[in-house]
Amino acid sequence: xxRFKHKLPKHSGIIFLVSTLYTLVFAVxxxxxxxxxxxxxxxxxxxxxxxxxxxxxxxxxxxxxxxFLKKIKKAPLTKIAxxxxxxxxxxxxxxxxxxxxxILDLFRSLFAAxxxxxxxxxxxxxxxxxxxxxxxxxxxxxxxxAWFAGPLAGGFVAAIFSKSVTFSLAAIIAAIALCILMVSxxxxxxxxxxxxxxxxxxxxxxxxTRNLTIIYLIAIGLATWWTVLxxxxxxxxxxxxxxxxxxxxxxALFTIPLIIFDFIAGWLADKYGYRRFLASxxxxxxxxxxxxxxxxxxxxxxxxxxxxxxxxAFIEPLHEAYFFHAVSKKSEMRFYPVxxxxxxxxxxxxxxxxxxxxxxxxxxxxxxxxxxxxxxxFFCLMAVLLRKIKxxxxxxxxxxxxxxxxx
Numbered sequence: 001x002x003r004f005k006h007k008l009p010k011h012s013g014i015i016f017l018v019s020t021l022y023t024l025v026f027a028v029x030x031x032x033x034x035x036x037x038x039x040x041x042x043x044x045x046x047x048x049x050x051x052x053x054x055x056x057x058x059x060x061x062x063x064x065x066x067x068f069l070k071k072i073k074k075a076p077l078t079k080i081a082x083x084x085x086x087x088x089x090x091x092x093x094x095x096x097x098x099x100x101x102x103i104l105d106l107f108r109s110l111f112a113a114x115x116x117x118x119x120x121x122x123x124x125x126x127x128x129x130x131x132x133x134x135x136x137x138x139x140x141x142x143x144x145x146a147w148f149a150g151p152l153a154g155g156f157v158a159a160i161f162s163k164s165v166t167f168s169l170a171a172i173i174a175a176i177a178l179c180i181l182m183v184s185x186x187x188x189x190x191x192x193x194x195x196x197x198x199x200x201x202x203x204x205x206x207x208x209t210r211n212l213t214i215i216y217l218i219a220i221g222l223a224t225w226w227t228v229l230x231x232x233x234x235x236x237x238x239x240x241x242x243x244x245x246x247x248x249x250x251x252a253l254f255t256i257p258l259i260i261f262d263f264i265a266g267w268l269a270d271k272y273g274y275r276r277f278l279a280s281x282x283x284x285x286x287x288x289x290x291x292x293x294x295x296x297x298x299x300x301x302x303x304x305x306x307x308x309x310x311x312x313a314f315i316e317p318l319h320e321a322y323f324f325h326a327v328s329k330k331s332e333m334r335f336y337p338v339x340x341x342x343x344x345x346x347x348x349x350x351x352x353x354x355x356x357x358x359x360x361x362x363x364x365x366x367x368x369x370x371x372x373x374x375x376x377x378f379f380c381l382m383a384v385l386l387r388k389i390k391x392x393x394x395x396x397x398x399x400x401x402x403x404x405x406x407x
Contacts, residue, residue, distance in 0.1 A: 012126040014184045019119045020142045021177035022082065025089065027150020029170045031248040032163040034234050040098045044235045045358045048351035050098075051231055054105050055348035059341045061113035063199055066337045074118040075186050079178060081114030086174035093164035113344075117337055122186070124324055124332060136317040136324075137266020144258035144316075147251075155248015163244075206338045211326050211387050216342040218278060218319045221379030223346025225285060225312055228372045229254055229305065232354060236365045240298045253306050261313035266321060274322045279383035281311035286376030293369035322386070350375075 037047050068077055088108040095101045123139050158166045207213050234247045242250070269277055288308035295301045323339050324332065353375075354368050361367035 014180065014186055015119070015122045015126060016139065016142055018078075018082075018177045018181050019123065019139065020146050021173055021180070022085075022115055022119060023143045024146040024150045025085065025170045025174045025177075027147045027251075028154040028157075028173060029089070029150075029167060030147075030230055030251055031151050031155040031234065031244055032158045032166050034231050035238070035244065035247075036092075036163055036167075037101070038235070040095075040101055044232075044363060045355050047235065048231065048355035048358070050102075051227070052348050052351040052355070053102070054109055055344045055346075055351070057106055057109035058113050058344035059348065061110045062117060062337055062341045062344055063203075065114060065117040065340075066199060066202065066334075068114065069117075069333060069337075074121055075181070078115055078118040078122075079181055081111045081118065082174055082178040082181065084111035085115060086171050086178060089167050089171035089174060092167040117340055120320070120340065121333070121336060124336075134263065134266045134270060136321040137263035140262040140266075140317040141259055144255040144262060148255040148259060149252070151248040151251035153248075155245045155251075158248075159243060159245035202334060203338055206335050209326075210385075212323070212335070212339070214382050214386050215319055215323050215326065216339060217382045218282075218315065218379060219339070219342030220346035220349065221282060221376065221382070222312065222315050222319065223343045224350040224372065224375055224379075225308075227347055227350040227354070228289070228369070229309075231351065232365065232368060233302075233305065237298060237302070239365075242298075250302055253302065254309050257306065257309040258313040258316060261310060262317050265314040266317045269318050269321065273388055274318050274325075275383060275386045275388055277314045278318055278322075278386065279380050281314035282376050282380035282383055284308060284311035286373050286380060289369055289376060290373035293366050293373055 034047055034051075037050050038044065041047060041050060065077075084107060088104055088111060091104055092101075095104060123135065126135060153169070154166045157169055207216070230251065233250065237247060237250060265277065285308045288304045288311075292301050292304040292308075295304065323336075327335055350372075353371065357368045357371050358364065
């Protein structure tokens with residue numbers, strides 16, 4: 001039932017492995033990262049501001065990747081990014097002041113943006129149009145296995161040793177991903193883009209297309225969900241007496257629905273379409289998050305959030321697969337860096353909104369969760385407005401020469 005209809009390239013396994021290890025770096029650090037920032041800034045509400053600043057950097061550097069891809073192939077660019085990424089995590093344990101962290105995080109954002117864009121394009125290279133949902137589903141299943149194992153490992157290492165050892169472990173994992181890529185023969189389908197087109201023109205053309213604008217908003221919605229889970233839930237449950245080890249276990253639980261359903265979601269979307277699943281997923285997340293906002297029992301709260309991740313399991317692979325369905329092959333390199341900034345915009349907007357909510361509500365997490373639920377309802381409405389993709393994937397939203405909608 002879940003068989004691929006075309007043979008994947010020989011280097012696909014390497015790409016999946018490197019992408020999984022790259023994600024594992026974030027996952028291992030996730031139980032301690034917001035707590036480390038809190039040590040530097042002192043209060044919960046300021047943690048979101050630091051995360052938002054990091055997102056601004058990601059947005060800028062993700063857009064810059066279009067210029068790097070004009071001159072450098074994806075493989076060497078990925079190697080540079082992974083090397084810098086590993087070095088940044090190795091240095092974090094030496095950071096003692098907020099200013100030191102902000103300077104280091106500037107470089108961490110640069111290298112992370114590079115690896116994120118290039119690995120995303122590599123994943124697209126191994127997929128065909130008819131199997132796009134399945135390939136993205138398989139990719140995100142592996143990613144979420146990393147997000148299951150990573151917080152568990154990071155939380156236990158921090159509890160047994162220290163936060164510094166956890167960051168050092170993250171650096172080692174990034175170095176392993178780099179070594180695997182360096183000794184592997186990864187072939188590229190596409191060459192560096194030589195277009196002299198300005199980024200302003202590229203951004204304008206992207207947002208002049210309704211479907212691309214909506215799928216961009218959906219990326220923001222998904223980032224908003226993850227901001228709640230990986231920035232504010234750890235802060236919330238530590239206030240209820242949870243240790244770093246318990247935080248790691250909680251974050252790992254969030255990935256279980258994604259591991260189970262990511263690939264199934266991609267298969268269903270290839271067969272039945274995308275819009276209905278995306279809209280229903282946001283609706284599930286909105287309802288459960290709203291119920292969680294009024295829940296006093298922390299264990300019931302965690303159970304509701306874990307169940308809400310069922311919705312995220314359908315959004316994660318489908319919104320990116322929808323993007324690749326919606327653009328022609330030649331337009332992917334042109335528009336993908338713009339599309340990827342949707343995540344970073346979400347990671348910028350959400351912490352700013354949530355920090356403001358916490359400031360106005362005197363640090364109320366319940367007010368924060370209620371506002372987040374209302375935001376999920378908004379993204380549900382946006383998903384309803386998407387144009388349907390035909391079952392066989394033969395849609396073309398972008399006209400190669402004029403970038404106008406058709407149909």
